[in-house]
Amino acid sequence: MKPVRTRFAPSPTGYLHVGGIRTALFAWLVAKQSPGGKFILRIEDTDQAREVQGSAQHIIDSLSWLGIEYDEGPPKDGTRNDFYQSQRLEIYQTWAHKLIDAGRAYADPYTAEEVQAFREQAQKEKRPFLYRNHRPENPPVWDGTTPLRFKSDPKAYSRHDAVMGDLSTSPESIDDFILVKSDGYPTYNFAHIVDDVDMEITHVIRGQEFLSSVPNYLNLYEALDITPPILATMPHILGPDGNKKLSKRDGAKDILDYRKEGYLPEAMRNFLASLGWNDGTEQEVFSTKELIEKFSLDRVQRSGARFDERRLLWLNGAHIRNLYEDDPNQLYRLLGESPDATFWPEEAFAAPYGATYRKRVLGLVQERLKFFAELPDLTNFFFRDLPVDMSLIDNNKQLKKFSHAELKTLLEQAKTTLETSDFSSDDLTNKLNELLEQTGQKPGVLFSLIRVATTWAAASPGLADTLAVIGKDRSLERLNRSLKALL
């Protein structure tokens, strides 16, 4: 049994979005779950016109962020090697001549306009256009200045697709497609077949857009006397609305945008895998180790899955909580390691605060953190005094029933009591309970008031914990300031 070798073969025409990266993930999982399996990255840059500068590097960076490391492929610094199709032109030439010699390829004598005329003619007659109906009887010798076409042998096929199951097609699906363009570059249809053989690829995993071309590929494999690899066709990921496949045009995000917003690669892998795959149990949260163990192509859904970012958000939160429980320092480290930016509020690195303080803050907010970029909103009041905002009191459903004078009296009492606390979390809890008795107020009123007066934030963690972290001096300072504001 040959070792498993899978590949991801994008063309460098822009960034990667979730649709493309999911295909890469699945190919990677198939390779990793097999002992000795290899995952290969190949850049399909045979269309000079569509190539976008820097996108090969961008693809490499995206895979790297997601931890989808390839065993063979382009150098990480972006220099070109044999894993760029543009560097393999001689190889395609050699194979092209094999086909010519075998009488299975011929020079296309028509101009683009002539072919177009055939096409329109067929369309007018409401008949499918097949180039092979116009196959020239005595094609000229191919000199490389015209396209080279495959001389097909149309027939029906029944085949098995690792995802889609048993498929069958009629001879109408097969035509004389172009192998080599007049600029000397091979088409995808030709190049990928040659490369997959050359690189000993065992599983070709790719998107649904290629499904209708597969009969042509099968025909070419036969002409080349090659046993086709295992073919697996992934259904498309659909955009948030409509039934169109997810595309950059419709605003599909660059996968690296998720890094910028502070999503965990682990969560992203989980999310991607769950779009169209599950293991048949009710498990939702998977570690990557589990994905490698449990993934299988035959459990991939055959219909398209709609991309729902809310699910990603939830999964990311779940993974953040797991991460923290495993090792609080791990989350802390990740927050500092982003190549894009620090996720902490700017003030978090000012003089009075150190790693210990930031870690305490993180302990209080980790369970409400969905992605790192919202950290400043969740924690800014730990690091700076927020401006007094009376609407937080006047719009509060508990507090708006009271006059400012009444609230001020309550707050005075709170201050007196809190001044006697050592500001440990436990002692604060006791003191706050005493205060409830003293004032006869409901916690809803008293705690809301103190919370707002010491943070001026719309939301915060539990009161005692929050005050303990903010500290005695600063908490009392803020109380004084709030008392002044409550005239």
Add this chain to the structure above:
RNA sequence: GGUCCCUUCGUCUAUCGGUUAGGACAUCAGGUUUUCAUCCUGGCAAGAGGAGUUCGACUCUCCUAGGGAUCACCA
């Protein structure tokens, strides 16, 4: 139009002929001494339609409808 694929809650999905059609996200309602979140409890919510096979069909077959892919010197 030709060829091919798909069709279970709003969304992602489970079900290998027999289930009160299950779970998760989202949403709604409660609870956990305030808020936000977490966590817990509960609610709402689905087999596109029609024939057939069968004792029995979401599951198998056919038809219809709907959706999608593709029909480039793009991948």
